[in-house]
Amino acid sequence: MEISKDIYEFGRHTDGEASMRALLGGKGANLAEMARIGLPVPPGFTITTEICNRYYKDGNTLSQDIWGNTKAAVKNLETQQGKIFGDRDNPLLFSVRSGARESMPGMMDTILNLGLNDETVLGQVKKSGNERFAYDCYRRFIQMYGDVVLGVKAKDENSKDPFEEALDAAKEKARVQVDTELSADNLKELIASYKKIIVEHTGKEFPQDVFEQLHGAICAVFESWNNERAIVYRRKYRIPSEYGTAVNVQCMVFGNMGNNCATGVAFTRNPATGKKEFYGEYLINAQGEDVVAGIRTPNPIANLKRDMPVVYDQLVNVCKTLESHFRDMQDFEFTIENDKLYMLQTRNGKRTGLSAIRIAVEMVEEGLIDKKAAIQRIPADSISTLLVPIFDIKSKGQVRSIASGLPAGPGAASGSIYFSAKKAEEMHGKGENVILCRIETSPEDIRGMLAAEGILTSRGGVSSHAALVARQMGKVCVCGAGKLGIDYSLKKIFIDDTVINEGDPISIDGTTGEVFIGKLETAPSEVNQVLQGSLIPEKSYTYRLFNTVMEWADGYRRLGIRTNADSPKQARVAMQLGAEGIGLCRTEHMFFENDRIDHMREMILADSTAERETALAKLEPLQRGDFEGIFKEMKGFPVTIRLLDPPLHEFLPHDATAIELLSQKLHVDQEKMKLRVASLKEANPMLGHRGCRLGISYPEITRMQARSIFKAAADVTQAGVKVDLEIMVPLTAFPAEMKNQTDIIHGVAKEIISETGMQIKYKVGTMIEIPRACFCADEIAKDAQFFSFGTNDLTQTCLGMSRDDVNGFLPKYFDLEILKTNPFASIDLVGVGGLIKMACERGRSTRPDIKLGICGEHGGDPDSIKLCHQYGLTYVSCSPNRVPVARLAAAQAVLSE
């Protein structure tokens, strides 16, 4: 086992480098790297992340040998700098900062000006010739040290920090407004108060021994790895706690020694838009903390050209150096001490989705990176930010945010609120923009959802019906906004002491999950305008970015990308966005349109096979029309049509009034209808009479659907349109189910091919969404020519979690880190992944060329797409708006191999 060093130096002598971020943390590794490439870095050393783990292993103590090495490193710095740590004439001062492998901005602690005490402060006065500066440093140090190392905090949430309180008192006494106006004498008095505070709170004097200060500071930084903020942050960003933080001990440079001093933060490009411009802010005569503290408003970096033209030019050059070296947009901190520039930190800058794309594309064009790097660097999800209409950020400030929920369908939507699908549709018909608000949605609400600008629910998670359909339709959706008390009968929402009435305007941001009272304006994305032909490509730089990334991605990926689409319109959108076929066309949504639902209900309420066939006969030509439309739209690309899947009770009304109305309309006895509705009710509909179980119980349904499909295929084939048809049997768990349905489908195909004389290219396959199916996938593959993994249901069954009910416990699971990701968002690797792998292997053992796809919502999730690539699937299928994300993620899966 290689034993790594405890401490790595940087500055005059540098033994770390950028590639060592796991050991040195991001900050330490990049300080070393900057030193290596000749950028002006104040010298210092990094105590490694391994020491952090050792610190915790040793019961939160720093071992003697490490402390010995630390002191040796201090000695080296003294020699280099010609200053002595703790010396009253020529004191060496340090900053002590955390620095983890992954950037965790603001989460952990920092101490500046370490090494000052009642004696060294005098040396600092002498050396700087600036008494006020020296005492300001000292009081800042005591304050930071008191807070971070000694744990002197406000008593409770309502109290003020005791140091801030003393500072306020000092300003009061000196009759000044801001800190910088305090004189050296004021500061000396303040320091005395600070020391008293420390004695009061800790029972001990503020330590005058500089090595005690350093020891305390290093331990405090290690401790801060496990403060509450840091833990929460790590959970959120899935950073393992065993990474640990490094500690960077660095010679102080001062931006606050006078007006030829400054400190700032900057980006090599604009992190919001990605534009190539020097971007940032700075403060003259300030220490780093002042920039972020918000007491003084920092100046835009452009002003520095006027204030300090030489340093400005140096910084512009630093930008070039950094980018050409790190080959990515950098976010850096600098300090100017007496007109001399020092670099204190650099890291890859966080950026918006748009920015990520623009930077990646332009860096390729600039020759800084290659296309592979560009593709890997764009978070796949970010491509979708180019597609959604958004709220104008300014208008957000003008209306009230009243609640928040899960951001389930990205984008922005405003409209009048309505509580039933029917009303939403009616008002939409009258030209109103509508937000459909439901406790939760069901397939009955589809038309209302279609009519609405956005969907808001108080219950249900990221995979609830509302969220699923919303994404499928590209609708804006906020779901599970639990704070909303929705009352259907009063047609009101109660929330805290606000009441929202039917018809009131609200706005929902499906990207952030916010809900606003009032109307915010939105605009469609440029990319969509170009794709739909309302904007010429040359007019849109965003479109150029989008198109470039997509072309590059398509050059790498091996996974096919299909879409989940139920109508010609959805299919068209998806094809515009690059889909190569339909992976899931749900036939049940078609049954909700116009008066079809009544035929459907007639079918469900039928007493005999004959009656059922009569009702089905009415549906057949309608379904046939739907399929013709889709085949025409798809022009020979594959179309996977799933046979009827949901339990029949989803098509029936459930409340007494609706049943009464329907019984009148269909001339069915009301009591009989009530009984039938009740008899179809299920304890666990998810595990009930649905999927192929319907087609097996009522083979006439499968026959009708197969007839509609094949007749439509024959018709469009005759009209010269190519058809590549795949018929999908849902929810098989037993090989005999597949055989049963396949026999019916092949039988109908034979009939219609012989009736029409048309050759129809088709396959019959199944959706794999029940664990048992994976165990007997070899047997199922005897009849199934393709598998499509229905990962939504497979997740529900494999994990025993109803996606409609998980909100009761999943939040707690995330809090406790029992689950790190939502299994309904990203495929659960262990269980669902294990089942998929098994099914792939067993399916291929029977039919080596079996087509394998995925059509759950996971088909649009980058992590899941990577898994699908690893399992060697043929394609993923996702909602139309996720197609670009999937294209990009599929390319990334190849490049990460």
Added chain:
Amino acid sequence: MEISKDIYEFGRHTDGEASMRALLGGKGANLAEMARIGLPVPPGFTITTEICNRYYKDGNTLSQDIWGNTKAAVKNLETQQGKIFGDRDNPLLFSVRSGARESMPGMMDTILNLGLNDETVLGQVKKSGNERFAYDCYRRFIQMYGDVVLGVKAKDENSKDPFEEALDAAKEKARVQVDTELSADNLKELIASYKKIIVEHTGKEFPQDVFEQLHGAICAVFESWNNERAIVYRRKYRIPSEYGTAVNVQCMVFGNMGNNCATGVAFTRNPATGKKEFYGEYLINAQGEDVVAGIRTPNPIANLKRDMPVVYDQLVNVCKTLESHFRDMQDFEFTIENDKLYMLQTRNGKRTGLSAIRIAVEMVEEGLIDKKAAIQRIPADSISTLLVPIFDIKSKGQVRSIASGLPAGPGAASGSIYFSAKKAEEMHGKGENVILCRIETSPEDIRGMLAAEGILTSRGGVSSHAALVARQMGKVCVCGAGKLGIDYSLKKIFIDDTVINEGDPISIDGTTGEVFIGKLETAPSEVNQVLQGSLIPEKSYTYRLFNTVMEWADGYRRLGIRTNADSPKQARVAMQLGAEGIGLCRTEHMFFENDRIDHMREMILADSTAERETALAKLEPLQRGDFEGIFKEMKGFPVTIRLLDPPLHEFLPHDATAIELLSQKLHVDQEKMKLRVASLKEANPMLGHRGCRLGISYPEITRMQARSIFKAAADVTQAGVKVDLEIMVPLTAFPAEMKNQTDIIHGVAKEIISETGMQIKYKVGTMIEIPRACFCADEIAKDAQFFSFGTNDLTQTCLGMSRDDVNGFLPKYFDLEILKTNPFASIDLVGVGGLIKMACERGRSTRPDIKLGICGEHGGDPDSIKLCHQYGLTYVSCSPNRVPVARLAAAQAVLSE
């Protein structure tokens, strides 16, 4: 590949034997065997079951070579018998009978007297000297042949068989009552009519060519393998269709040649009671078909001693020979032709459960078989027939059977019908015998179920709540009696045009599923009387049988047998029946007793952890008392206690009135309560907020339960009672869930062990009931010291089937043979079995000595027990009444290795 012969002879030359039943069918193999051991068998030959399969493979035709071999076999018989097939002077006649590997009585076709035609009948007249006899044979032959081979049947259900019609007309014309009174001339006329019928129905003459007759008959027997009755029978008894049937062509002997002729069926022991007695019936001057036709009432076999004493003695000897040779009770057919005995068939006799046990035990005592054979020969389920109270068969005839459902809780129960648990309990309290009738039951009904003699539901299958709890409690239960129209508001059952009112007496037979109007009397089983001490063992032969079988079984089995018991009383019953511990003690049932439900509801409705803890504190001492009782009862045998499992809404009332009442009782705002009830409602409660998800969301519940358990354990330990405790965490799917709950439990254990100073032996483990858990069983086993497979839920999740909803499609699945067994009754080998196997392997990889058990309802199912044995589980746990079945099945699993 060995090519077997097509045709096997028996009689003078015999080349088959009993062990060849797969090839020769049961009848053919045993005819050969009887011939071998010197019993008088009319000679013949068997065409093998393989030829049957070949027949179907060749498109329902008999190949030339087989037909050639058949003719050669006929030639051999002619030589042996000195008769010629089709000869007008000395005709050889045959019977042609089916004979499958497994006995399928009455399902397939038989043709007697084959070889008669207009000419050979004259030879038969001459040889028998009995014209009437010869023509009667001929008309019987034409009738059978017309029906079986030529397919002459009644036009529809309302018409009469044309041959029967002609026979009736002939009797009318001759003015006689029964067939035997028809004269030879009458019969000749009848034969003419029969021939006309054949021409009318088939357009062809009745075949006079005897070889054509034989060819047709052989084909018809093969065809009958796939007639509807046979298919239904095979489905029911799980006989694979590829077994095929053999055809036995045998020289005719005649029981109808006169009064020194007879035919009969007999058993070597009484098939109903198992008593060792010659048992059967016969008819003088009759052919085999007459015995079963029911026109003449057969005589008890004892009478034959008077009628034909020599043959009777021969038969008694035949019984001895058969039993000493076949070493099992035989069911045989015989014919006496002119005082000479012929054996036409023998097979192992079907028998009742009681009979199976008695015969097996007595045969061991007689030295006929050894204990191993005895154990293997008793269907494990049959042992339970010794335990259930039963209806007096006579009284069944006196009341009306009005409906039937699934026989879910075996036994017999009568009482007044009530439609709510509350009312059932109230009337039970007043001393009434009560039948609780519900559409379906829920945990809220427990106390009513407890109070009831029997439970009747109109919905739900063999694994529904009603069935499960009923079996657990040993209650009689008929469930899913769909014909019952239960109206709670009117408190009536509507069924056809009968109305049953609340309080009316009904009786339900949980062994057959029948429902009767009126009251039938029952008695407890003798075995139970002995076990409970109300009958001394010496007084009960049944008990001696029971005890003998159990002792033998315990000598062989390696699986431990535990029980699912929630109360000391259930535990006691199970221990009496031989349980070796509790494998599943459900704590939730305890919450329904007395006013506990209110504390529970208070806990559920609590707004804060503090409020919840207050309510839990009230429950703690009560739970502690429960556990003390169980520990005391179990005296150191292991007790597995499962933590709270069901979703909380199961504890709350759901209808408005009940909510109102409860809100008054608990002083909780009614609206708040309504909201809470609504918020706990789940779309798929089976996959919802339950199991360890509760204990994780509300750790105070786990803490309270752990405290109750450990305090109870400490108390009884102090009192000198041994405790072997296993705490079971339900529904884990993620290792971190297990870790979370285990930490809480160990923490509480540590506290209480240190508080009380008592050493408590305990393990913490988990119930494996989610597919994902099987995939990460190695990780879960790091914290889990044992696994108990919850195969009910594992079946639901693995197969995607809600046990409460499967009745919507499972019956159809059985009809279509998509499923051959109910996966809720016997473990699904492919899926659930695959998961169990995986979990065992992975669990052992982490913890080689991990305790593995099963506590689903499958724990009492013999096929599932065999699987559990094969997987190497430590024990199975089942409801108390299934313990003897499990003991026996576990022994059988060893013996079948």
